Amino acid sequence: MDKLEDLKERLQGFADARDWDQFHSPKNLSMALSVEVSELVECFQWLTEEQSKCLTPQQRQAVIDEMADVQVYLLRLATKLDVNLLEAVEQKMQINAAKYPADLVRGSAKKYTDYKQNADQKCDQVSDKKA
Incomplete structure (x- = not known):
């Protein structure tokens, strides 16, 4: 035990x-x-x-x-x-x-949803550039 x-x-x-x-x-x-x-x-x-x-x-x-x-x-x-x-x-x-992947969040105290939102925004920006 x-x-x-x-x-x-x-x-x-x-x-x-x-x-x-x-x-x-x-x-x-x-x-x-x-x-x-x-x-x-x-x-x-x-x-x-x-x-x-x-x-x-x-x-x-x-x-x-x-x-x-x-x-x-x-x-x-x-x-x-x-x-x-x-x-x-x-x-x-x-x-x-x-x-919270270490390479993404190192040194930051943001909540995980902030990272997801930022990643989504980057994807949207890439999509906008392609359009």
Whole structure:
């Protein structure tokens, strides 16, 4: 068994020992996950870009704690929906590689639909020139 599956089982045991599983519906877990992500964002809310890269030990610990909370709720949600997160990430990486070819998107933060639109416009321009 891999470490992620072991962690999922330990979290399930933690919830079971406290009779919390009854509250851990996918809806509730996704809402709790959203709250924890917001708390992670709050750690960086008023920092500059540079400050966000140079956290104090106290700030760093707060970020670590919130990241752990995010992971806990994500793993609980994966358990409830019987999702293998490692497989899901592998599949998503393949999808993203197709959406964002490195030679096309290097150094840009645009959304993939912007690249498609630009490619369509180039095709239209080529068609216009031929007409």
